[in-house]
Amino acid sequence: MLDASADLFRAQGYHATGLSQIMEAGRAPKGSLYFHFPGGKEQLAAEAMTEAADRVRDGLLAAAEAAPDAAGAIGIVMDVLTGELTSSEFRGGCPMATVALDASTESELIGTACRRGFDSWRDAIATLLIRDGAGRERADELSTVVLASIEGALLLARTHRDTAPMRVVRDHLVSTLTKEFS
Amino acid sequence: MLDASADLFRAQGYHATGLSQIMEAGRAPKGSLYFHFPGGKEQLAAEAMTEAADRVRDGLLAAAEAAPDAAGAIGIVMDVLTGELTSSEFRGGCPMATVALDASTESELIGTACRRGFDSWRDAIATLLIRDGAGRERADELSTVVLASIEGALLLARTHRDTAPMRVVRDHLVSTLTKEFS
């Protein structure tokens, strides 16, 4: 149910996704939503964002173990994201970006969930960089730049229905990180 | 009217923005909208996106004239965007991103408008880089990276209600561009 709603929110955003659509996708009857989520749609979205964010962060941590350095890990993560983009016909970009943009200003609950999600990703990236020898301050800066680049690439790729921005940004990040840390 | 709707779409996205809200903001009666925009909300949004994109592109071109090099121009543009972000209490980020994410998959009209808008920005940035001595290919790559970074920074800054991502990305871009082209 959270999974189903997370997918829909990712593809359509908060306001474009109706509760009935979620119920249908989750094969759940309409009435029981407010039993499990007394906060209604808002709470549901917030929890879906949190869960989706955790999954991405886990992917980041897994890539960190699989790759020898930050450049490699970032490359892996971007390849996965690119794959999700194409396999969903460019409907599945960042799991939080759409909701963050179209709901986080009006719902503190959702806003907080998105903020925490982004922070957890940035922290994971920063940890990667520190492992490569970056200083605390440099890691903070660079992780923000890396995260922003990826988010922007996802936005551009989704809008253009073309993976080119993902590839270009991926290569740029890999080469930049490699140059700085080896 | 286009201005009013562009502002609302920028802040809330496509689906969260009601026609009545637009009418109210534009001091226009309900009935007149479908005379000027027979295509309804979709056409209105598409034209609003196009206009907003043109304005940003004009800002880019103006910055290109005001600054001696690409690094300077990008710095100016990001400062302006940061200013808009704070002066709107973090409701006004990229004028197209929210709509691009929550509507461009379901409306080809809006999708095309956003695609053209992003392309016009990327082209303007690429032109800047070529003026600094970049080759065609390098300019294409780098302009995508720059645009993606800015978009991601806007997303993060808006979500966090904090200009830090803007400043960090701005400084990173300026230093990167300066290093490569001087």
Added chain:
Amino acid sequence: MLDASADLFRAQGYHATGLSQIMEAGRAPKGSLYFHFPGGKEQLAAEAMTEAADRVRDGLLAAAEAAPDAAGAIGIVMDVLTGELTSSEFRGGCPMATVALDASTESELIGTACRRGFDSWRDAIATLLIRDGAGRERADELSTVVLASIEGALLLARTHRDTAPMRVVRDHLVSTLTKEFS
């Protein structure tokens, strides 16, 4: 609710009858309607037509039991219809004719409901005639003629706000049937 809408559809037709008018007449809020009639106005009208048709057919069958022959039964039915016409100030003619004319071409659902309703009436009339000794073929023909005459009489009487066409057609049908079957 079906009753209320049937009355309104009978008096005003499909397009002239607003959902809000139906809600008001049925003392039901709009949200409930789409729970019971997911197909909206179209489904509501189709079911209202079916119910109204059944009621008339029941009246036909009741008249068949009350009267010794077809002529008598038709006479009774037309008297009842004439009574409804006057008691409703000529707003209530045939419960299906108006909707059949102004909606059945654009809605297959409504069209089918009306078609079935008319058929059930014709069948009931044909059964009457066969009871009087008519052959199958003759009953089919004559029942169509009888039904058409009644429908036309209702149309003329309603338009003229005058029961004369009803009386004239009634007397004609009674005398014709009497002459042929006794």
Added chain:
Amino acid sequence: MLDASADLFRAQGYHATGLSQIMEAGRAPKGSLYFHFPGGKEQLAAEAMTEAADRVRDGLLAAAEAAPDAAGAIGIVMDVLTGELTSSEFRGGCPMATVALDASTESELIGTACRRGFDSWRDAIATLLIRDGAGRERADELSTVVLASIEGALLLARTHRDTAPMRVVRDHLVSTLTKEFS
């Protein structure tokens, strides 16, 4: 313009026919309607009904000259009506019936136009019968019955998308009239 609107009113009725649809069909700009028809849609419909009624009455008179007796003339007229029904894919039945049912109760103007139209047809039929030797009173009665039968047949045929009711009623009327007047 009157022709275009008459066709649309015939096929769809009064309320289902939009002014813009009429304007489009008549290649006329929307604003100038109220110059020619200050009474708006109501007046337009009333005049369209009058014109359409006149045309049918002219057809009736022409058939009266072409055929030797009433039975022949009615046969001709019904054949023409049946042809219009099929050639319009059962959208064009009686030019007034739909409007008479869905608008004449709420508009005295339209009601009067329809009443006059029906009366002119009945008068033409009565004249036919008198020519065949019927008395005044019998002609009045029978003309009502004939008109009602035709109207009902048109209704049934249109609803069923089948010319059978037209043929059956036609044959019945021809045989009845022949039997009575020769």
Added chain:
DNA sequence: ACCCTCGGGACTACCCGTTCTT
């Protein structure tokens, strides 16, 4: 005690027939 059918309005985008103003 948990589930969920059922019911409730406010709101949506859209379009209507009409009337200004030019």
Added chain:
DNA sequence: AAGAACGGGTAGTCCCGAGGGT
């Protein structure tokens, strides 16, 4: 003669509680 403006109206769908059924 007509382009533009007007606001009330359309059907439809939204997210959400409250009461009946298991």
